[in-house]
Amino acid sequence: MSNLLPLLLSEAEIVEGSSMTSWTAVVGFGLAIFAILFLVVALIVLAAYGKLWFQAYMSSADVSILSLVGMGFRQVNPRITVTAKIMAAQAGLDINRRTGISTARLEAHYLAGGNVMNVIHAIIAAHRAGIDLDFDRAAAIDLAGRDVLDAVRTSVHPKVIDCPDPRRSGKTTLSAIAKNGVELKIRARVTVRTNLEQLIGGATEETVIARVGEGIITSIGSSDTHLEVLENPDRISRAVLERGLDAHTAFEIVSIDIADIDVGENIGARLQADQAEADTRVARARAEQRRAEAIAAEQEMKAKTAENRARLVLAEADVPQAMADAFRKGRISAQPEEGSDA
Numbered sequence: 001m002s003n004l005l006p007l008l009l010s011e012a013e014i015v016e017g018s019s020m021t022s023w024t025a026v027v028g029f030g031l032a033i034f035a036i037l038f039l040v041v042a043l044i045v046l047a048a049y050g051k052l053w054f055q056a057y058m059s060s061a062d063v064s065i066l067s068l069v070g071m072g073f074r075q076v077n078p079r080i081t082v083t084a085k086i087m088a089a090q091a092g093l094d095i096n097r098r099t100g101i102s103t104a105r106l107e108a109h110y111l112a113g114g115n116v117m118n119v120i121h122a123i124i125a126a127h128r129a130g131i132d133l134d135f136d137r138a139a140a141i142d143l144a145g146r147d148v149l150d151a152v153r154t155s156v157h158p159k160v161i162d163c164p165d166p167r168r169s170g171k172t173t174l175s176a177i178a179k180n181g182v183e184l185k186i187r188a189r190v191t192v193r194t195n196l197e198q199l200i201g202g203a204t205e206e207t208v209i210a211r212v213g214e215g216i217i218t219s220i221g222s223s224d225t226h227l228e229v230l231e232n233p234d235r236i237s238r239a240v241l242e243r244g245l246d247a248h249t250a251f252e253i254v255s256i257d258i259a260d261i262d263v264g265e266n267i268g269a270r271l272q273a274d275q276a277e278a279d280t281r282v283a284r285a286r287a288e289q290r291r292a293e294a295i296a297a298e299q300e301m302k303a304k305t306a307e308n309r310a311r312l313v314l315a316e317a318d319v320p321q322a323m324a325d326a327f328r329k330g331r332i333s334a335q336p337e338e339g340s341d342a
Contacts, residue, residue: 052082061085062095067103074107081106084120091124101135114142122148129156133196144200146250151194158193158254161205163212173262174213176220181268184226186216186236187260192251202250212256215240226263233258 049068056063063082071078084106085095094100101123110116119138126133131152141148164171164187173185190212195202219239223229229236237256246253 049078052078056082056086059086059089061089062097063103071107074111076107076110080116081110084116087120087124091127093123093127105135105139109139109142112139112143114139118142118147118149122152125149125152125156131155131196137196141196141199146199151196151199151250154192154251155194155196158191161190161192161209163188163190163209163216163256165205165209168206168209173260174216175264176217177267178220178223178226178229180225181266181271182226183264183267184220184229185260185262185264186220186258188212188216189257189259191254191257192246193254195246195250195252198248199250203248204250208246208249208251208253211245212240212253215243215245230261230263233261 049065049072053063053065053068055061061082063085068078068082071081081103085101085103088101089095095102097104101120106116109119119135119142122142123133123135123138126138129152133152138148141151164174166172173187175183175185177183190208192205192208216236219236220226220229236258240256241253
């Protein structure tokens with residue numbers, strides 16, 4: 001029995017050692033499979049996003065490989081996001097993850113339907129021109145439907161608007177009348193630049209053109225004669241600028257220049273002539289009415305005269321019969337005249 005016990009123990013150790021060996025083999029096989037899968041996934045990720053990540057890394061754009069993988073799952077175009085982040089970093093903009101142009105902000109703007117590249121170009125242009133424009137305001141302007149890049153360009157380089165605009169109204173000049181009735185045809189050019197503070201919710205170019213046109217017409221209408229306007233056209237520009245026509249608009253009016261003035265018709269004289277002709281027609285109509293009334297009265301008097309004559313004839317016809325009746329009834333008799341023989 002004493003010899004059997006060591007044999008049993010040695011056999012148990014052999015069985016336990018074999019089980020440990022098999023478990024180790026299973027674990028090793030599983031780790032190998034996991035390592036292979038990890039390597040396959042890593043190779044796929046590197047093949048898909050390795051170039052973009054390396055480009056961002058070399059540009060100090062602070063874009064992680066996990067962010068790129070997440071963009072793929074969130075249906076975000078990683079190339080646009082990485083390019084925008086690289087441009088912001090190279091332009092010296094703040095790309096801090098908390099306060100700057102972070103990858104999360106770019107993804108959010110892309111998912112909201114915004115134009116990421118347009119916003120980045122606008123911010124860079126504003127930064128170069130010394131204009132205060134942060135990412136949140138630029139993104140809000142872009143999502144509001146305005147072209148933020150064009151707004152920044154207009155703020156740096158003011159643009160000129162024709163008043164009136166032939167493309168919108170089909171007219172080439174404004175028609176205004178002075179107090180003396182003479183018409184003036186004017187074409188003005190309005191120089192404006194974008195007001196980024198009021199770009200969201202501010203009125204557009206159509207409102208500026210309408211206000212400037214109204215101001216020009218009012219200024220000319222308050223002039224005593226058209227000669228005053230022709231002698232000093234800049235008085236119109238000063239009067240219009242003093243009215244603050246760019247209030248609550250997306251633009252700031254820099255200047256209003258009168259490009260052309262032409263003398264039109266003498267509207268006052270024509271209106272007076274038309275009024276005189278109308279008065280003549282009214283007087284003629286009234287005289288014709290009075291003449292017709294006089295003719296009608298004359299005809300009425302003739303009718304009454306004829307009626308009276310008819311009544312007189314009837315009365316004269318009744319006299320002989322009345323006299324005959326009187327003779328028959330003895331009411332009258334024939335008396336001889338005094339001094340006669342009868």
